[in-house]
Amino acid sequence: MQNFNFYRPTDFYFGKDQENHVGEICQKHHISKVLLHFGGGSVVKSGLLDRVKDSLLKAGVSFELLGGVKPNPRDDLVYEGIKICREHKLELVLAVGGGSVLDSAKAIAMGTPYDGDFWDFFMGGKVPKTALPVGCIVTIAAAGSEGSNSCVINKVVDGVVKKKGSNFQTSVPLFSILNPELTYSVPPFQTACGAADIMCHVLERYFTNTKDVLVTDELCEGVLRTMVTMFPRVMKNPHDYETRAAIMWAGTLAHNNILGVDREQDWASHRLEMELSAYYDVAHGAGLTVLMPAWMEFVMPHNVMRFARFAVNVFGCEMDYEHPEKTAKAGISALRKLWGDAGLPLNFEELGAKASDIPLLVKNHGDNPEGHFVLLNKEDIEKIFTIAANYQH
Amino acid sequence: MQNFNFYRPTDFYFGKDQENHVGEICQKHHISKVLLHFGGGSVVKSGLLDRVKDSLLKAGVSFELLGGVKPNPRDDLVYEGIKICREHKLELVLAVGGGSVLDSAKAIAMGTPYDGDFWDFFMGGKVPKTALPVGCIVTIAAAGSEGSNSCVINKVVDGVVKKKGSNFQTSVPLFSILNPELTYSVPPFQTACGAADIMCHVLERYFTNTKDVLVTDELCEGVLRTMVTMFPRVMKNPHDYETRAAIMWAGTLAHNNILGVDREQDWASHRLEMELSAYYDVAHGAGLTVLMPAWMEFVMPHNVMRFARFAVNVFGCEMDYEHPEKTAKAGISALRKLWGDAGLPLNFEELGAKASDIPLLVKNHGDNPEGHFVLLNKEDIEKIFTIAANYQH
Numbered sequence: 013m014q015n016f017n018f019y020r021p022t023d024f025y026f027g028k029d030q031e032n033h034v035g036e037i038c039q040k041h042h043i044s045k046v047l048l049h050f051g052g053g054s055v056v057k058s059g060l061l062d063r064v065k066d067s068l069l070k071a072g073v074s075f076e077l078l079g080g081v082k083p084n085p086r087d088d089l090v091y092e093g094i095k096i097c098r099e100h101k102l103e104l105v106l107a108v109g110g111g112s113v114l115d116s117a118k119a120i121a122m123g124t125p126y127d128g129d130f131w132d133f134f135m136g137g138k139v140p141k142t143a144l145p146v147g148c149i150v151t152i153a154a155a156g157s158e159g160s161n162s163c164v165i166n167k168v169v170d171g172v173v174k175k176k177g178s179n180f181q182t183s184v185p186l187f188s189i190l191n192p193e194l195t196y197s198v199p200p201f202q203t204a205c206g207a208a209d210i211m212c213h214v215l216e217r218y219f220t221n222t223k224d225v226l227v228t229d230e231l232c233e234g235v236l237r238t239m240v241t242m243f244p245r246v247m248k249n250p251h252d253y254e255t256r257a258a259i260m261w262a263g264t265l266a267h268n269n270i271l272g273v274d275r276e277q278d279w280a281s282h283r284l285e286m287e288l289s290a291y292y293d294v295a296h297g298a299g300l301t302v303l304m305p306a307w308m309e310f311v312m313p314h315n316v317m318r319f320a321r322f323a324v325n326v327f328g329c330e331m332d333y334e335h336p337e338k339t340a341k342a343g344i345s346a347l348r349k350l351w352g353d354a355g356l357p358l359n360f361e362e363l364g365a366k367a368s369d370i371p372l373l374v375k376n377h378g379d380n381p382e383g384h385f386v387l388l389n390k391e392d393i394e395k396i397f398t399i400a401a402n403y404q405h
Numbered sequence: 406m407q408n409f410n411f412y413r414p415t416d417f418y419f420g421k422d423q424e425n426h427v428g429e430i431c432q433k434h435h436i437s438k439v440l441l442h443f444g445g446g447s448v449v450k451s452g453l454l455d456r457v458k459d460s461l462l463k464a465g466v467s468f469e470l471l472g473g474v475k476p477n478p479r480d481d482l483v484y485e486g487i488k489i490c491r492e493h494k495l496e497l498v499l500a501v502g503g504g505s506v507l508d509s510a511k512a513i514a515m516g517t518p519y520d521g522d523f524w525d526f527f528m529g530g531k532v533p534k535t536a537l538p539v540g541c542i543v544t545i546a547a548a549g550s551e552g553s554n555s556c557v558i559n560k561v562v563d564g565v566v567k568k569k570g571s572n573f574q575t576s577v578p579l580f581s582i583l584n585p586e587l588t589y590s591v592p593p594f595q596t597a598c599g600a601a602d603i604m605c606h607v608l609e610r611y612f613t614n615t616k617d618v619l620v621t622d623e624l625c626e627g628v629l630r631t632m633v634t635m636f637p638r639v640m641k642n643p644h645d646y647e648t649r650a651a652i653m654w655a656g657t658l659a660h661n662n663i664l665g666v667d668r669e670q671d672w673a674s675h676r677l678e679m680e681l682s683a684y685y686d687v688a689h690g691a692g693l694t695v696l697m698p699a700w701m702e703f704v705m706p707h708n709v710m711r712f713a714r715f716a717v718n719v720f721g722c723e724m725d726y727e728h729p730e731k732t733a734k735a736g737i738s739a740l741r742k743l744w745g746d747a748g749l750p751l752n753f754e755e756l757g758a759k760a761s762d763i764p765l766l767v768k769n770h771g772d773n774p775e776g777h778f779v780l781l782n783k784e785d786i787e788k789i790f791t792i793a794a795n796y797q798h
């Protein structure tokens with residue numbers, strides 16, 4: 013087990029109608045002026061935004077509005093948000109929406125008190141000394157950004173979309189409001205992408221070289237088994253509260269790092285997926301269902317028994333003691349089947365990507381090696397993209 | 406799943422040598438004057454207290470000293486601590502020791518800014534509006550107080566020792582430092598009591614009437630399985646870092662409520678155990694190993710399948726589909742065997758309690774019914790004490 017610091021001081025409100033208390037929650041945290049940040053029309057049409065405004069006004073919390081966040085959020089809106097926050101001396105960025113809205117809010121929050129360009133925090137090296145707090149009302153179970161220090165932003169640099177992530181303590185939300193009912197209206201494909209993303213957040217932590225991490229392994233497997241149970245259920249009954257609730261809380265647990273405190277984590281699949289979603293503007297979760305199994309297949313020989321354990325403990329595969337690699341492979345196949353059955357893409361073609369683009373994707377990725385479970389060089393990365401491209405459904 | 410609020414803003418530092426950074430950790434949280442609160446001679450003799458002082462002084466953090474906390478901590482030292490904190494305008498109570506020291510620190514912290522008697526917060530009804538923050542360096546894996554809102558204090562009222570608990574958000578520590586090496590020197594019996602207490606914190610949450618709580622059930626079972634694995638290991642190899650580390654982190658997880666957010670919890674066994682440890686001054690964990698199996702046996706008919714699941718998923722018992730109550734009983738037996746093998750008491754005699762005292766214990770407990778899984782009246786409580794008294798090893 014590694015030494016660690018775990019500090020996730022987020023105030024979580026989970027369950028039915030919790031969003032209607034957002035005004036009181038702001039009051040509790042001494043917040044009186046916020047930037048209300050959201051995406052497209054759905055939070056408006058559903059009446060959610062109006063309810064949020066009502067609750068804020070009743071609690072004496074004033075707000076400025078900034079809508080228009082798109083999936084794979086862009087830098088231009090971040091700059092606009094920073095301007096508004098500074099002009100009106102706002103005290104918190106309140107995101108109402110999914111992971112993209114929250115990530116945009118986090119970038120605004122770190123850029124507001126900073127003299128330079130917020131993008132400095134995404135190019136590596138620079139750490140924000142302070143940031144506005146962020147709060148959120150989450151409308152899709154996926155990114156886990158509501159409990160994490162993660163933030164991913166897209167910027168066009170020299171005509172190429174650059175997708176970059178940051179992980180700072182100052183980006184951990186002050187409060188997060190999670191009502192599973194708000195996720196009922198998420199369309200099937202986005203629901204499946206979100207559920208896959210949640211599983212991948214656990215998998216990035218589960219495959220580790222750190223020894224003696226039993227207690228956290230148990231937590232990881234427990235969350236993964238829950239997802240295996242809930243995945244087909246949510247596709248069949250999108251309005252089942254308990255299913256949506258289990259997935260939503262699993263999504264928070266999957267990424268607030270309680271499942272990864274004690275270990276070296278991998279994150280190669282997430283880094284490589286960024287090249288896919290930046291280049292093709294595909295959903296992050298869909299990019300992952302194509303790429304993560306390819307990564308698993310490529311790195312599996314590094315620790316066959318770890319993959320066998322995954323297969324047995326998460327999918328109930330039978331252990332083949334003579335040929336553990338068969339069990340290991342069965343686990344990867346079971347994962348692909350789970351995702352494929354939910355209508356998720358399992359290869360480049362289904363994702364809308366092209367094998368002929370692989371050299372470009374590798375080039376865009378740059379020279380940095382990736383991953384920790386296995387350190388991947390450029391050739392390895394090309395091989396993983398190639399496995400993902402050639403997969404049959 | 407129930408609606409919930411989960412807010413545990415504790416800054417955890419876990420691992421080797423972390424206690425040597427306590428000064429910097431105080432600085433990080435803008436603390437410059439603390440009450441250094443501890444128990445008996447072991448933190449002095451081991452040199453731990455000196456290292457803590459050194460770290461504080463190096464970081465420019467001044468301190469007052471208050472030692473002498475005993476197991477089942479008493480109110481007299483709490484009053485003394487409150488006086489010192491007020492006199493010197495101290496900003497944080499830093500507990501160095503086990504759960505008793507931390508609970509004493511929490512009581513001092515809530516009493517310091519309060520005009521009335523701190524005991525008001527333990528008699529029910531009164532909620533502290535504010536409290537000093539507490540920090541801790543934990544030397545035994547047991548109470549989980551380092552991540553919880555719990556605080557238990559003893560006071561002599563009309564010649565009888567009253568043991569009372571409180572659960573307030575203001576009692577959640579600001580920071581907690583956990584170095585598994587500091588627990589190497591905990592004697593075997595106290596080690597076993599602590600490990601049992603950890604398991605009981607999970608069990609109080611696991612046995613619930615709330616439906617659809619799969620994800621948290623998975624986490625509970627994962628932590629319990631870890632404890633089943635680690636319990637005999639720590640008794641055999643008390644200096645094995647990884648074993649001590651797994652138990653220590655499991656102890657925090659067991660009681661910071663991540664394993665109970667979504668459900669009605671029980672807590673009858675803890676409440677009834679308080680009568681044992683108040684009357685006989687026995688270790689809390691030892692009282693629990695006598696009482697909790699008796700509670701389990703008494704309430705088992707209420708939900709046989711829940712107990713069968715516990716037996717199968719935690720102890721690997723074989724499911725008897727024709728007679729699930731046999732499986733349920735096998736789980737309770739397995740738990741008692743685990744504890745008995747570690748040298749823990751399994752009945753009144755081994756604990757040093759007397760069956761003839763049961764009427765007095767029931768009377769001391771008062772007229773309040775207890776528990777939620779099954780609501781226990783006075784007669785039920787008497788029956789549970791009687792089962793515990795009559796158990797064979």
